[in-house]
Amino acid sequence: MPEENASAPLLEKVYHADCPGCKVDRWKATNEGIPFRELFYVWLVTLCTALPISSLFPFLYFMVRDLNIAKREEDIGFYAGYIGSSFMFGRALTSFLWGILADKYGRKPVIVFGVSSVVIFNTLFGLSTNFWMAVSTRFLLGSLNGLLGPIKAYAVEVSPKKHQASALSLVATSWGIGLIIGPAIGGYLAQPADKFPNLFPKESIFGRFPYFLPCLCISLIAVGVLVACIWLPETLHTHKETRDHISYDPLGASEDGSAFKVKDEQTERKKYPSEENLFKNWPLMSSIIVYSIFSFHDMAYTEIFSLWAESDRKYGGLSFSTNDVGQVLAISGFSLLVFQLFLYPPLERLFGPVSSSRIAGVLAIPLLSTYPLFSMLSGAGLFVVVNFASLLKNILDIIINIGMVILQNNSVEQHQRGAANGMSMTLMSIFKSVAPASGGALFSWAQKRQTASFLPGDQVVFFALNVVKLLGVLLTFRPFLTLRNEPPST
Numbered sequence: 423m424p425e426e427n428a429s430a431p432l433l434e435k436v437y438h439a440d441c442p443g444c445k446v447d448r449w450k451a452t453n454e455g456i457p458f459r460e461l462f463y464v465w466l467v468t469l470c471t472a473l474p475i476s477s478l479f480p481f482l483y484f485m486v487r488d489l490n491i492a493k494r495e496e497d498i499g500f501y502a503g504y505i506g507s508s509f510m511f512g513r514a515l516t517s518f519l520w521g522i523l524a525d526k527y528g529r530k531p532v533i534v535f536g537v538s539s540v541v542i543f544n545t546l547f548g549l550s551t552n553f554w555m556a557v558s559t560r561f562l563l564g565s566l567n568g569l570l571g572p573i574k575a576y577a578v579e580v581s582p583k584k585h586q587a588s589a590l591s592l593v594a595t596s597w598g599i600g601l602i603i604g605p606a607i608g609g610y611l612a613q614p615a616d617k618f619p620n621l622f623p624k625e626s627i628f629g630r631f632p633y634f635l636p637c638l639c640i641s642l643i644a645v646g647v648l649v650a651c652i653w654l655p656e657t658l659h660t661h662k663e664t665r666d667h668i669s670y671d672p673l674g675a676s677e678d679g680s681a682f683k684v685k686d687e688q689t690e691r692k693k694y695p696s697e698e699n700l701f702k703n704w705p706l707m708s709s710i711i712v713y714s715i716f717s718f719h720d721m722a723y724t725e726i727f728s729l730w731a732e733s734d735r736k737y738g739g740l741s742f743s744t745n746d747v748g749q750v751l752a753i754s755g756f757s758l759l760v761f762q763l764f765l766y767p768p769l770e771r772l773f774g775p776v777s778s779s780r781i782a783g784v785l786a787i788p789l790l791s792t793y794p795l796f797s798m799l800s801g802a803g804l805f806v807v808v809n810f811a812s813l814l815k816n817i818l819d820i821i822i823n824i825g826m827v828i829l830q831n832n833s834v835e836q837h838q839r840g841a842a843n844g845m846s847m848t849l850m851s852i853f854k855s856v857a858p859a860s861g862g863a864l865f866s867w868a869q870k871r872q873t874a875s876f877l878p879g880d881q882v883v884f885f886a887l888n889v890v891k892l893l894g895v896l897l898t899f900r901p902f903l904t905l906r907n908e909p910p911s912t
Contacts, residue, residue: 441659453582460580461589463654464573465596470537470647471569472600473607473640474544475509478560478633479728480609480747482506485633491553496737496869499729501553503862506725508557510855512564517851520568521844528658529572529579534651536569540644548637564851570597571843578831578839579657588767590831594824595762598816602755604640605728609748611636617745700842705906706833710846712903713826714853715894716783720819721857723790723887727812729865730793730880737869738797738879740804750812757813758820766824775825776898776905782821783895787888789815794881822894833906 449457478485482502492498524532543563550556574593581589614622615629622628628635700706731747733739742750769778789811799807834842864883872879897903 444659445655454584455582456585456588457580457582459653460655461577461592463650464577464580464589465592466647466650467533467537467569467573467654468593468596469600469603470540470644471567471573472597473604473643474540474547474563474637475604476601476724477604477608477636477640478547479506479724480605480732480744480751481612481633481636482725483729483732484613484744485550485556486553488632489550489553489556496866499862499866499869501862502729503725503859505553505556505560506721506858506862507855508560509564510721510851510858512561513567514564514848514851514855516565517568517571517847518841518844521571521841521847523568524572524575524844525658525838525841528656529576530651530654530656532568532572533576533654534648536567536572537644537648537651539563539566541641541648544637544644545641548634549631550633568844568847571847574827574831574843575839576657580655590827591762591766591770591824594820594827595759595766598758598762598820598823599755601724602751602758602816605724606748606752606755607639608633608636609744609746609751611639612744700834700838700845703833703842705904706830706842706845708897708903709826709829709833710849712894712897713823713830713846714850715890715897716819716822716826717850718853718857719887719890719894720823721854722861722890723815723819725858725861726865726883726887729862730883731808733869735797737872738794740797740808750809753809754812754816758816761817762820766821769821770824770828775828776903779822779825780895780898782818783891783898786815786818786891787895789818790884790888790891793884794879797880829903829905 482505483498486492486498486501486505487495491501520532520536540563543559543566547556547559547563550559574590577589577593612635613632614635615624615626615632622635728747730738731740731742731750732744733741735741740746773781793811796804796808796811830842830846831839861883864886865880868880868883871882874882877885
């Protein structure tokens with residue numbers, strides 16, 4: 423009864439004066455509002471992480487051409503895939519390590535080191551003079567950039583429980599915007615000596631290195647984020663009693679709001695005995711696998727979209743310039759921001775992360791099926807249709823990504839969250855490292871079969887993307903995907 427709950431003694435959590443994690447928990451115990459300042463830092467760091475990942479895609483086609491590695495025009499997509507994959511391959515090798523380091527030494531040191539790597543190696547990529555320099559600088563950028571896993575854990579830990587979904591939505595929003603604005607920067611600022619000869623003469627460094635300017639701009643943004651990290655509070659607990667004492671979530675109130683719930687972490691572990699071993703935590707592992715499959719699709723789509731849009735119409739493309747692709751992606755990025763801030767939270771509350779992901783996955787399949795038809799359009803009609811399709815496709819993808827991230831962070835306790843996100847990043851990066859190479863090879867092969875009787879040209883490319891998306895949707899159902907409060911199927 424409410425009266426009994428109100429009169430029950432409350433167990434107070436012990437706060438340690440020298441523990442940065444306790445300082446954050448004490449703030450959350452007395453403030454139920456949104457931590458705007460901390461989430462602003464989260465937004466900046468996530469944006470800094472996302473910008474260099476796909477900023478190269480609008481100019482990658484032309485960069486490979488200028489590096490003179492491809493002997494035929496149809497082979498450009500093949501070599502572009504290797505440059506696109508090198509970042510994710512590097513990240514796949516080190517993401518789990520960065521998660522462990524974040525759990526041991528704190529989120530902030532890993533975040534600061536990752537931002538510093540963006541400043542250095544993204545700049546060097548823009549100065550690449552040959553194919554192997556481009557591949558190696560992208561590989562080092564990926565392997566030393568362990569930001570995304572720790573920043574997801576940080577977003578959850580810095581937010582009161584009722585705002586954690588919004589915090590993860592903010593991470594996904596900033597990530598999605600970065601993956602859209604990054605290509606917009608790459609598209610508008612690549613080859614400046616050709617586009618703005620009065621500002622950037624052919625003899626200048628930007629004329630000799632036509633893809634340096636967009637990389638330099640992103641590196642300068644990273645410098646600003648690095649300065650902002652000075653005020654980033656640490657959230658990791660540093661005292662030994664963190665995992666042993668009985669504690670309560672100050673915002674885990676009962677439905678009538680009359681009393682706080684008390685949670686014994688050791689009792690929780692008895693309910694979920696496999697949580698200590700992350701590999702045996704099936705709610706976590708199943709959500710990571712589904713997330714990785716959708717990530718493979720998203721990365722392959724990102725690479726293929728730019729290659730397809732910029733390829734000649736005789737190969738089924740749209741003959742877009744880097745400016746055209748950048749403009750399409752910039753419009754999609756702004757729309758993502760509006761959607762995430764105002765529409766996603768009520769959508770998640772209405773359908774939940776799993777159902778909303780399924781709906782988005784199902785809707786994306788017929789949308790992608792229409793892409794090969796766009797080459798039949800021209801002028802303003804083509805511009806409107808491509809922008810609407812890109813906008814809708816990115817919104818559907820971000821709904822799925824946020825849902826999977828929520829499931830992953832709800833599957834573990836705080837002391838394992840960094841490692842869990844690192845594990846997620848590792849598997850996701852493996853899938854994403856394969857995606858650009860696979861997508862580039864598939865795109866190159868498709869351009870050579872324009873007269874095939876079955877799925878000619880680019881039709882086979884978008885058909886393959888739909889097969890991957892369908893597989894991801896099917897795996898969101900039981901018995902594969904299991905939530906934490908559900909027993910695994912036997």
